[in-house]
Amino acid sequence: MPNRLADETSPYLLQHANNPVDWFPWGPEALARAKLLDRPIFLSIGYAACHWCHVMERESFEDEALATYLNGRFVAVKVDREERPDLDQVYMAAVQSMTGGGGWPMSVFLTPEGRPFYGGTYFPDEPRHGMPSFHQVLEGVDRAWRxxxxxxxxxxxxxxxALVAQSRLAAGADGPSVTLLEAATSAIESSFDTANGGWGGAPKFPQPMTIEYLLRRHLATGDDRPLTIARRSLDRMADGGIRDQLGGGFHRYSTDPIWLVPHFEQMLYDNAQLARVYVHAWAATGDHRYREVAEGTLEYMLRELRTADGAFAASQDADTEGVEGLTFTWTPSELHEILGDDSPIFSTAYGVTEGGNWEHVTILSRVRTDEEVAELHGLGADDAARRLDAARASLLERRVTRPQPPRDDKALAAWNGLAIAAFADAGRLLGEPRYRDAGVRAAEAIV
Known part of the structure; x- marks a missing residue:
């Protein structure tokens, strides 16, 4: 039987409309019920394309026994972070203060007045990897509440x-001084992954704004160190499985330090910022590959995310028919069927093997250059490049016939603003009027 989310318009909330959990949308009714029953609020925040949100739903929110326990002791509230970024920002700050980390799904326990007192992200259905089960968390919070x-x-x-004081301090801050910029650059350099590009281990996020800062720092000072760091990161991401090597878009993050295995959701804000930073990298260096990556990302946005009125949809899901990465992975037999005699050439370039590189299938990543492929197969470099171009086109054409990840059609003003900026810069710097026109059309749709 549908719960209260059945009347909502958010695709994420509607995904949970048939859960046995008695979900409330955020609003006066939920807060009033918590006060009336004198119960804590369990607040779950996520978004439609989030893989681990889907996992927690399958493991916990669809479990009848757990739902009965949750409904009897808490007021359960679901929030789409893309619909309520204000709530997401506030409660993410709280979770980060309590735990030192954050992410989605966000799981926060509140007093009936909405004050957070305990939180985390994904909790499994059984204790594992040092994490308590979600049922254990519920029991612990219920006991502490009583x-x-x-x-x-x-x-x-x-x-x-503490959060109010922190927000006031941030609001009153002056612009960055030269000393602060130098300190920021040093901190970025010291935490940089010199082997793989980027920052951090796993999960590993692209951080386009950090790369944008490094490009601007190079242009402002003439120092080549920021440029070297930026280029290493851009190159490794462009080669990795985090980038859809056929369709041009970027997945949200990598589950490993080497950019190979992504979580497969594709977000508008990531692709808009990455397209723009690759455009700027091309303008700063003249490296044609950055232009190719930028154009591939822009074409992905036009092909997969543009709505009928010219705006851009929020995201594509991580899962296809409940299976992570189903649309994007390949086997040697599939390549041979589609590419014939050119399948060994493509496999050499993109690391396709019988055993695969993830769960017995292969996530495409660029492991050899055109020149290396040509030498290994006794081809001219131009011939190898031509064959690889044709192979990518053939595989993308075939991939379109596979089941596709669902799209969240919400057109968010802020994220469309990032896309408009990317298309405007691409139109100007790449000399492509159709990119400018796409940005104008999106702006008209949003306004």
Whole structure:
């Protein structure tokens, strides 16, 4: 039987409309019910394309016994972070303050007044990897609510006070000084992954704004070190499985430090920012490959995310028919069927093997250059490049006939603003009027 989310318009909330959990949308009704019943609020925040949101739904929110426990002791509230970025920002800051990290699905426990007192992200259905199960978390919070109520409310009040003070400090900050910029550059350099590009281990996010900063720092100072770091990151991401080597878009993040295995959701804001930074990298260096990557990403946005009125949809899902990456992976037999005699050439370039590089299939990543492929197969470099271009086109054409990941059709003003900026810069710097026209059309649709 549908719950209260059945009347919502958000694709993410509608995904949960048939859960046995008695979900409320965020609003006065949920808060009033929590106060009336004197129960804590369980707030779950996510988005339609989020892989781990789907996992937690399957494991926990569709479980009848767990839902009965949750419904009997909490008021459960679902929020689409893309619909309510204000709530997402506030409660993400709280979770980060409590745990030192954050992500989605975000799981936060609140007093009936909405003050956070405990939180985290994904909780599994069984204890694993040092994490408690979601049922254990619910039992612990319920017990603390009944037995340590005063401490919980005091903790929530302290946390809210700290967040308010932090926001006031940020609002009053002056622009960055030269000293601060130099310190930021040093911090970026010291945490840089020299082997693989980017920053951090796993999960590993593209961080286009950090790369944008490095490009601007290079142009402002003439220092080549920021440019070297930026280029290493751009090159490794362009080669990796985080980039759809056929369709041109970027997946949201890599589950490993080497950019190979992504979570497969594709977000408008990521692709808009990455397209723009590759355009700027081409303008700064003249390296034609950056132009190719930028154009591929822009074409992905036009092909897969543009709506009928010219705006851009929010995302494509990580899962296809409930299977992660189903649309994007390949086997040697599939390549041979489609490419025939050119399948060994393509496999050499993109690392396709019988055993695969992920769950017995292959996520395409560029492991050899055109020149290396040509030498290994006794071809001229131009011939190898031509054959690889044709192979990519053939595989993309075939891939379109596969089941496709669902699209979240919400057109968000802020994310469309990022896309408009990317198309405007591409039109100007690449000399492509149709990119400018796409940006203008999106702006008209949003306004």
């Amino acid at each position: 037995e340590q109520r005063a401490e919980i409310e005091a903790s929530g009040a302290r946390l809210v006070g």
